[in-house]
Amino acid sequence: MLRVGRAFLLVGGAIALAVLAARIGTGVIADMLRRVGWGFLAVSALYATHVAVRAFALWRSLPIAGLPYADVLRVRLSGEAVEVLTFSGPFLAEPAKGWLLTRYGFSTADAYAGVALEYLLNTVISCWMATVALAMLLARGVLPETMHAPAVAIMVAMIAFTIACVVAAVTGVGLIVPIVRRVGMIAGRARADAAALRLDPIERALVGFMHTRPARLAEVLTIEVGAHALLALEIWIVVRALGLHIALVDPLVVEGGVKFIGVAFFFIPGQLGASEGVYALLFGAIGLPAAAGLTMALVRRIRALIVAGAALAITACTRDRRVRDS
Secondary structure, three states: OHHHHHHHHHHHHHHHHHHHHHHHOHHHHHHHHHHHOOHHHHHHHHHHHHHHHHHHHHHHHOOOOOOOHHHHHHHHHHHHHHHHHHOOOHHHHHHHHHHHHHOOOOOHHHHHHHHHHHHHHHHHHHHHHHHHHHHHHHHHOOOOHHHHHHHHHHHHHHHHHHHHHHHHHHHOOOOHHHHHHHHHHHHOHHHHHHHHHHHHHHHHHHHHHHHHOHHHHHHHHHHHHHHHHHHHHHHHHHHHHOOOOOOOOHHHHHHHHOOOHHHHOOOOHHHOOHHHHHHHHHHHHOOOOHHHHHHHHHHHHHHHHHHHHHHHHHHHHOOOOOOOOO
């Protein structure tokens, strides 16, 4: 039933994308993709660098040192291939990274805590960027009236998320397990207690890292900022390749504006159709053609496939003998 639902949503997303492309003009989109030209190589190289930087952030997020960066990069590349090629987003890719780390000898708690911490801090930076971007778009008055309330709601949610992370880091007290147990009062205590039992050691390792290692926490946050900056640079390169002018701050505004796509449209595999629509909307909001926004979204899909394919080839050809065969 779940597979049928995912297939239905995927088809719906493809139809939405086709309608958007037809409305803008498939000829216009094809011409813009052609004009990107060699920019595809630059964008793919930037995204590969982004993946490597996030692998470095994961390496620095692991509770226990000792695993070489090259091995963590291999784990990250494997996760990237899973995320892109299965249209599953982080829901399958992040657990896959944790499982791969356990094969290098990490305990389940330490492996999944490291993966969760890196993803959490990456999400924190995404929240900050999205909040600033949406605030700027609202201040400029360029968002449609119907988007004002959702934009404010997203900003409030992201600020609340940031506050929750700060509270956990300062107090050393996790919030996930208590929430799961409270949900159990509604959804069933036995199931909730079982989930809390599995999550508790992971959350304790994660929160313990945040609470006792503030310098390392700040270091990983800084690394994540660099990773996001590379994504904003992608936007600038593509827009310039299209022969359009863009203010220096606008790539950051667009990149911040698209951060909520994965959360708001998590139920659509790969956010197909929804992502392209948001890009078109945001590009229009900063005074650029909606066609350029759709082109940007398609360029990112293509470069993600290129990097994922390369990642799959690299991991297949460089099997590490230190990985346990269990």
